[in-house]
Amino acid sequence: MLDMPALDLRPFYSGALVRYGGRFHKVADPWRQPLDALAGLLSPIGTLRDKVKIGRLRSRLLESTLEEIFRQPNIPLHEVLHEEGFSPSIIERFLRPFFSGVFLERSLETSRRLFAFVFRMFAQGITALPANGMETISEQLAAGLRPRIQPSAMVTTVDGTEVILSSGERVVGDAPAAIRLVPELHSPLSRSVVCLYFAAPQLPIEEPILVLNGEGQGLINNMCVPSQIAPNYAPPDTALVSVTVLGDPPEDDRELEQSVRAQLADWFGKQVGQWRFLRCYRIPNALPCQQPEMIEKIPETVRLRSGLFICGDHRENATINGAMVSGRKAAEAVLQTESFKAVDAAKRFNNPT
Numbered sequence: 001m002l003d004m005p006a007l008d009l010r011p012f013y014s015g016a017l018v019r020y021g022g023r024f025h026k027v028a029d030p031w032r033q034p035l036d037a038l039a040g041l042l043s044p045i046g047t048l049r050d051k052v053k054i055g056r057l058r059s060r061l062l063e064s065t066l067e068e069i070f071r072q073p074n075i076p077l078h079e080v081l082h083e084e085g086f087s088p089s090i091i092e093r094f095l096r097p098f099f100s101g102v103f104l105e106r107s108l109e110t111s112r113r114l115f116a117f118v119f120r121m122f123a124q125g126i127t128a129l130p131a132n133g134m135e136t137i138s139e140q141l142a143a144g145l146r147p148r149i150q151p152s153a154m155v156t157t158v159d160g161t162e163v164i165l166s167s168g169e170r171v172v173g174d175a176p177a178a179i180r181l182v183p184e185l186h187s188p189l190s191r192s193v194v195c196l197y198f199a200a201p202q203l204p205i206e207e208p209i210l211v212l213n214g215e216g217q218g219l220i221n222n223m224c225v226p227s228q229i230a231p232n233y234a235p236p237d238t239a240l241v242s243v244t245v246l247g248d249p250p251e252d253d254r255e256l257e258q259s260v261r262a263q264l265a266d267w268f269g270k271q272v273g274q275w276r277f278l279r280c281y282r283i284p285n286a287l288p289c290q291q292p293e294m295i296e297k298i299p300e301t302v303r304l305r306s307g308l309f310i311c312g313d314h315r316e317n318a319t320i321n322g323a324m325v326s327g328r329k330a331a332e333a334v335l336q337t338e339s340f341k342a343v344d345a346a347k348r349f350n351n352p353t
């Protein structure tokens with residue numbers, strides 16, 4: 001669905017820098033960064049056996065089809081990690097912070113199916129950002145649509161088959177909004193996240209790499225410097241530091257910034273005092289919960305009532321890919337409706353080009 005070259009994807013380093021025991025340890029992808037992976041074999045982030053097991057899991061998932069992945073026994077991720085025999089050191093120092101950052105939950109209750117899908121995607125492709133921001137993805141999708149999407153139009157009511165906007169257009173928003181507006185939908189729980197941004201005069205890390213908190217303490221789960229790969233992300237002459245805090249902490253933005261800054265100062269030293277705090281975004285419904293029992297409850301149908309269709313990551317899986325698959329299913333269902341075919345035929349008759 002996307003014009004990938006036009007997104008101008010900028011790749012991150014294939015691996016992570018794990019903060020543990022007061023130091024940073026590099027965990028490199030042995031398929032893409034073999035020398036770094038070799039150098040890290042004896043790091044305290046997991047045992048040699050763990051590294052072999054990760055390799056085996058990777059091969060198994062790359063050999064599976066996506067259909068097989070989504071048919072796997074539906075158990076929580078923490079059970080999978082136990083079953084695979086990973087050591088506590090790789091779980092606590094690497095796998096938990098890494099997948100907490102992806103699924104926005106530390107208990108690793110998310111379904112094995114989503115884990116397997118995401119793990120396979122990380123193995124199969126690069127981890128990247130579009131050069132000009134994530135919004136270029138939705139801009140591309142919107143550019144191909146008629147009629148044009150009108151942003152910032154609020155849905156106020158769903159009345160029968162009518163989704164009513166102030167502008168008169170018809171859309172349904174995110175999961176909680178859709179649930180509020182359409183009472184017969186079951187309510188999926190959501191995961192929350194807070195993203196804090198700083199402008200740093202100097203780069204705190206040498207490589208464009210994800211930094212994980214492997215210490216199990218402190219508010220920060222992960223951080224990165226997106227402007228290292230896509231300079232447009234930062235204010236002029238600075239580096240953009242992006243910090244992720246899971247959940248919806250009770251502290252106000254100022255207190256949160258101070259606690260996060262103190263942790264960053266422990267990691268990167270005095271330079272953190274010069275970082276300019278830019279913004280704190282609290283995202284209450286960042287992702288739908290995707291625990292095994294929740295996945296089982298997702299209805300197959302995209303048609304709620306005659307003339308009313310639903311889509312979103314909460315109807316498929318909690319990724320951009322899931323949201324797009326769901327959108328495509330809903331669009332295909334709309335195209336199949338008699339009323340759409342009639343309107344389409346009339347349009348073609350009036351304007352054959």
Ligand SMILES: Cc1cc2nc3c(=O)[nH]c(=O)nc-3n(C[C@H](O)[C@H](O)[C@H](O)COP(=O)(O)OP(=O)(O)OC[C@H]3O[C@@H](n4cnc5c(N)ncnc54)[C@H](O)[C@@H]3O)c2cc1C
Nearest residue numbers: 153154155173174177283286312313314318319320321323
């Ligand atoms: C910080 C963060 C990082 C992420 N990173 C990744 C990643 O690296 N890879 C990945 O695959 N996924 C990632 N995700 C998840 C991904 O962003 C979502 O799964 C995806 O955007 C869901 O798309 P959607 O269209 O279902 O919902 P959304 O993108 O949430 O879109 C719903 C839209 O509805 C609008 N809306 C809500 N209520 C109303 C209303 N009443 N009237 C009109 N409009 C309304 C909202 O403003 C919003 O624009 C991330 C999510 C977050 C929060």
